[in-house]
Amino acid sequence: MNLKDLAASLGLSQTTVSRALNGYPEVSEATRKRVAEAARQHGYRPDSRARSLATGRAMAVGLVLPMTAKQEIVNPVFSDFVAGAAETLATRGYDIVLSLASEEEQTNVYRSMLSKGRVDGMIMQAPLTGDRRIQLLKDLGMPFVVHGRVSDHDDEYCWMDMDNRHAFHEATDHLLEFGHERIALLNGMEAMDFAHRRRDGFLDALSERGLSADPEIMDSAVMTEQYGYGAACRMLALPAPPTAFLTSSLLVAMGVQRAVQARGLRMGLDISVVTHDDGLSYLPNGSEDAPIFTATRSPVRVHGNICAETLMKLIDAPQTPPHHTKLKASLTIGPSSGPAPTV
Amino acid sequence: MNLKDLAASLGLSQTTVSRALNGYPEVSEATRKRVAEAARQHGYRPDSRARSLATGRAMAVGLVLPMTAKQEIVNPVFSDFVAGAAETLATRGYDIVLSLASEEEQTNVYRSMLSKGRVDGMIMQAPLTGDRRIQLLKDLGMPFVVHGRVSDHDDEYCWMDMDNRHAFHEATDHLLEFGHERIALLNGMEAMDFAHRRRDGFLDALSERGLSADPEIMDSAVMTEQYGYGAACRMLALPAPPTAFLTSSLLVAMGVQRAVQARGLRMGLDISVVTHDDGLSYLPNGSEDAPIFTATRSPVRVHGNICAETLMKLIDAPQTPPHHTKLKASLTIGPSSGPAPTV
DNA sequence: AATCACCTCCAAAGCGCTTTGGACAGGTTT
DNA sequence: AAACCTGTCCAAAGCGCTTTGGAGGTGATT
Structure with missing residues (x-):
């Protein structure tokens, strides 16, 4: 069931149905109700590709799964981070598009993520010292926020980092x-x-x-x-x-x-x-x-929340100056530390 | 730079450029070269939404991040599993679309994933006993493979499981x-x-x-x-x-x-x-x-590989009977086990 | 010389949505 | 009575790609 069929079944135009569903004012409350009910009944959901093509917004952000060096080790922090990000993104209807890239393919993966129009922005994880991905992302002109940061030029892009x-x-x-x-x-x-x-x-x-x-x-x-x-x-x-x-x-x-x-x-x-x-x-x-x-x-789950939040703000207002969040870790005292033994 | 512009800059039609880029035979080797070179030079990448809309294939598979019960615990196995899946999917140009769903929202998340046309199939993780998601996915008519399985009716859908x-x-x-x-x-x-x-x-x-x-x-x-x-x-x-x-x-x-x-x-x-x-x-x-x-x-990384492989095959040929993979774990002997102490 | 096949290319019709620029009716103002 | 809003709806033009159904030109076949 697509918009056309739904409109036809209601005896309305696509325009009106689309507006009714998306909460535009130029449609009477009565028809809005009627449309909403019909949509529910037919289980209508707009095709995200078509919508995205028309609006220019993908309603998704990209994430490249970082693989530590050659050792093919998956960052153990990843799952909680991504859970946090996904959680926050979900509140605004954003999805996460995931790619995995070996060190060599990184550039390509980032490039294609962007230009394919699949995502509106990216979250970059696990930056290395002197990481070149940051320059790449800047060049590509795509909104991005870094989980962590690299020492140089860290005022020129969005990041969220723990201190x-x-x-x-x-x-x-x-x-x-x-x-x-x-x-x-x-x-x-x-x-x-x-x-x-x-x-x-x-x-x-x-x-x-x-x-x-x-x-x-x-x-x-x-x-x-x-x-x-x-x-x-x-x-x-x-x-x-x-x-x-x-x-x-x-x-x-x-x-x-x-x-x-x-x-x-x-x-x-x-x-x-x-x-x-x-x-x-x-x-x-x-x-x-x-x-x-x-x-x-x-x-790190909170880090995911914050990164996602920051990114969504950046997507909404790409021209604002880069936003930074620096979190202080809290020191909790447990039984594993005590006075140095007196020799 | 989109297809239209690229075609114009080459003095060719969109059709020809599209065919040249996608390896169709009805274009001379000379123009194919010329097109490829121009595309490379302009950094042209087809818009995935438009392509997806035209072809009907999303070139992405969905994955719902499972949260264990109420405890909000992220499955520690997730990161390696997803790395495996992403790895295999990448070889064929598929991306992963990730959503996170609390227990209550599961149904909705699955529903929207599918009908929005964002994905061609789904991988379902961490099935519970008597999991109702399986019936849901079957009803939705979307290709899916389960990592694990549920005891009943497990011949009616694709799964990969360890024994x-x-x-x-x-x-x-x-x-x-x-x-x-x-x-x-x-x-x-x-x-x-x-x-x-x-x-x-x-x-x-x-x-x-x-x-x-x-x-x-x-x-x-x-x-x-x-x-x-x-x-x-x-x-x-x-x-x-x-x-x-x-x-x-x-x-x-x-x-x-x-x-x-x-x-x-x-x-x-x-x-x-x-x-x-x-x-x-x-x-x-x-x-x-x-x-x-x-x-x-x-x-579990291998599990990810297999799930992805199975899913891609299923997407290619949706009508084939459900495929199952049952892996045998290998017993490796370490120093942690030995003869029972004689009392 | 006419026919045929083949190679190379193109115009245009979708895919399913949003959005612009009206149209039309009914009520208000001058 | 004419002019003007205002609220409600619609037709049609895009978004950027793929793909159908030819068109035109070349060389080989009759």
Whole structure:
């Protein structure tokens, strides 16, 4: 059942039916009712392609599934992020169009997404340091917002980011105040822009107290439980092992926890662990009132909400100056951190 | 730059340009070259909406992000699954259109996805027991394939599923052969159809050896690390604790591991743990040649591949009888399982 | 020289919607 | 009574593509 048929069955013109359905004023309340009822009865839904072609709006935003480097690892944060974005977009009738692109195809995928008219804007995820996609998107002239940002020129485009630097500064301070002086950093892949910021926050906090970092207890890799376990085992076996760990993800922290327990040490007493927590729904940090790890928390689902909201505003008013959102992570104290052991 | 402009700039008709670009034979090789070059130079890309409207094919498939029950938990399996699907779909130029739907809105979301002409088919995930979405999709007459299946009428629609029953049967056998007689089952939410099958496989294996299950050491919940830890702690404190655990997900197994270690027990010696492993890229079960857990493994990314492949075939030939794929999980032996301790 | 087939190209009709620019009737104002 | 709104509706023109049904030109066949 298309508009033409519906109009015919009502003895009205397409124009009138279209206007009635879309809430235009130049149609009497009586016919509007009649049209609405008929539409409901016939299960009429406008064809989105035709509508989109006529209005110029796709009512969809694009999202390119980021694959971490060559390792084909899907960003674990993706599902919650996309859920948040989809949730917000749904309130305004937008869909998400998803593409997956290997590193090499990125450019092409972005190009085609745009020019095919399938989407009105894009959300870009997981920016790398010096990411060239941003320039590409700017060149293409398509509205976009970045989840995260890249260090340079970050006032020239929309982004929403967590204050990674501040979060890790705060987390480090928390440990320093407990008297820890040898703090290990298990960071994400340093190709990711956020990993840089986190490290900077960590280093700043140390140097503010006159401490210097020891490269031997700093590592960075794809954030898995394995990595946390392996790195922690190695570091705990050092002549001068760390008394605390700062990790970039709950999974890594869980790995550290396993290593700590395997050595017969006690978390929060012998070894402190603080982590960043993306608030993934399937990976809760204990319960609301009883967290397991002391953590800087910033639910990535909310990031999805904000990115979507920002993008929709940008689509509505493309000429407004770029909008930025910087979220502060909240530090929640759990039993995994405590005073440095007195030797 | 649209087709009209491109044609004008070449002094050709739209028809010829369109044919040249789409590889139709009725255009000379010389002009085809000329057209291709001009298209490349102008960065011309056909508008997908217009093309879709003209051809009747959307070149996209729909996916509804499932939210587990009321708990707003995003399926952790989603990201790898969608990566697999997107990967396969990309080879044929299909995109994925994503919607998110709460339990109540499901029907509406599916309805609109279809009739809006935005997609040519759908992939349905995470079916519940007696899931009504299947009937809905059948009624709507849209090609679809289910990741998993529902017990009744499963010959009437396309699905791809792992043989959950067989996997858990095999895993249970593995433990039984090691002499374990008190095996705990930590299952996923039993509203999920696969959880049912897994339990059946477990129970079958037990009864085949004349053993009966003890409800006290069977549990089911959303599959988190917390859940594994909590349930294992509780069960290990029973007067007659289990000597082995069979869990539905690596996260749950990790929780069990933590509980085991917390009690000072040794995995694979005092307590055996076998789990199912969805092969999530960000949650590896150790390395390829050195797994941590004994596990029945079936990478969900491959499931995504297969679902996509099946769906594309179905779209090409809607009248073929429903196609089914049943995957056998592979049992990989790790250090987490061993002979039952002799009391 | 006429016929035929073939190759290369084109005009125009859709696909299903929105939107512009009236048309027509009825009531208000001058 | 003429002029003017105002409210309600419609015909038709796009949006950018594909595809049907020829048209015109060339060379081979009779």
